[in-house]
Amino acid sequence: MPELPEVEVVRRGLADHVLDRTITEVAVAHPRAVRRHVEGAADFAARLAGRTVTGACRRGKYLWLELDGAGEGAREGDDAVLAHLGMSGQILVADAGRADETHLRVRMRFADDGPELRFVDQRTFGGLSVHPLVPAAGGGLLPAPVAHIARDPMDPAFDLDAAVAGIRRRRTGLKRALLDQTVVSGIGNIYADEALWRARLHGSRPTEALTRGQGRAVLGAAAAVMGEALVAGGTSFDALYVNVNGASGYFDRALAVYGRADRPCLRCGTPIRRDAFMNRSSYTCPSCQPRPRNPHP
Numbered sequence: 387m388p389e390l391p392e393v394e395v396v397r398r399g400l401a402d403h404v405l406d407r408t409i410t411e412v413a414v415a416h417p418r419a420v421r422r423h424v425e426g427a428a429d430f431a432a433r434l435a436g437r438t439v440t441g442a443c444r445r446g447k448y449l450w451l452e453l454d455g456a457g458e459g460a461r462e463g464d465d466a467v468l469a470h471l472g473m474s475g476q477i478l479v480a481d482a483g484r485a486d487e488t489h490l491r492v493r494m495r496f497a498d499d500g501p502e503l504r505f506v507d508q509r510t511f512g513g514l515s516v517h518p519l520v521p522a523a524g525g526g527l528l529p530a531p532v533a534h535i536a537r538d539p540m541d542p543a544f545d546l547d548a549a550v551a552g553i554r555r556r557r558t559g560l561k562r563a564l565l566d567q568t569v570v571s572g573i574g575n576i577y578a579d580e581a582l583w584r585a586r587l588h589g590s591r592p593t594e595a596l597t598r599g600q601g602r603a604v605l606g607a608a609a610a611v612m613g614e615a616l617v618a619g620g621t622s623f624d625a626l627y628v629n630v631n632g633a634s635g636y637f638d639r640a641l642a643v644y645g646r647a648d649r650p651c652l653r654c655g656t657p658i659r660r661d662a663f664m665n666r667s668s669y670t671c672p673s674c675q676p677r678p679r680n681p682h683p
Contacts, residue, residue, distance in 0.1 A: 389575075393449050398442075399630030405440070407497070411431075433516045438453065464519045466529045472513070478504045478630055491505050522534075525537070538571040539606075553601055556594075580641060584642070585604040590678060654674055
């Protein structure tokens with residue numbers, strides 16, 4: 387699924403285009419797109435009709451729209467539309483007269499007759515659902531299904547020392563800990579590899595052997611690389627990740643290790659190594675990121 391920079395690009399687009407607009411009609415073209423809304427498609431549409439979008443919010447890789455009395459004055463129990471983008475989900479802003487996308491799953495129309503909001507999902511792994519806002523483990527109010535998600539390194543309230551301590555308490559490999567959204571959110575496979583390369587650390591380093599300085603370094607690197615990716619509009623390897631206007635990001639051109647197997651390390655020239663990792667891939671420089679003597683399995 388998209389990582390923090392890609393989701394933040396979409397959130398900003400939603401804030402620009404749908405904030406303070408009232409929904410008049412919701413059409414669900416495929417029930418799988420609202421399968422996480424257990425009351426069904428008809429209830430999903432009814433819950434949104436007549437509601438005003440008051441906030442476009444994100445924590446880590448999770449995105450939601452707050453409704454009616456939420457936003458700055460968000461209260462526990464207020465409704466929010468949680469968006470799971472999955473592997474191919476797109477939230478697009480489109481003029482009403484524009485032809486429907488091939489994989490259009492949900493359409494929202496607004497009282498001002500302005501641009502529609504469309505949820506498009508080729509693989510239907512993503513979806514939309516309505517949930518109450520509840521107190522989150524990391525503070526603040528989040529939609530109930532994601533209330534366990536920790537703050538991310540780009541959150542103004544992110545506690546770096548607490549996140550480092552949380553990683554060091556784990557008994558796992560460092561990369562696995564970085565991908566654990568209950569410890570620190572927003573970091574996925576791409577930016578974990580990039581942050582580890584910048585910090586000169588191998589992902590199999592045992593977290594219990596990580597020093598506080600190394601923990602601060604890798605999380606600082608994650609924040610830096612995600613900030614740079616955000617400026618570039620995110621990372622797009624295919625046409626499935628786009629912003630609300632349908633444009634792709636181009637940070638893939640600046641990646642140092644991810645997807646660069648057998649190409650020279652930009653720092654030392656050693657060929658980049660690709661290894662299987664949790665049904666995905668990890669990319670490292672064998673010279674800059676030596677594998678620890680006692681790696682975590």
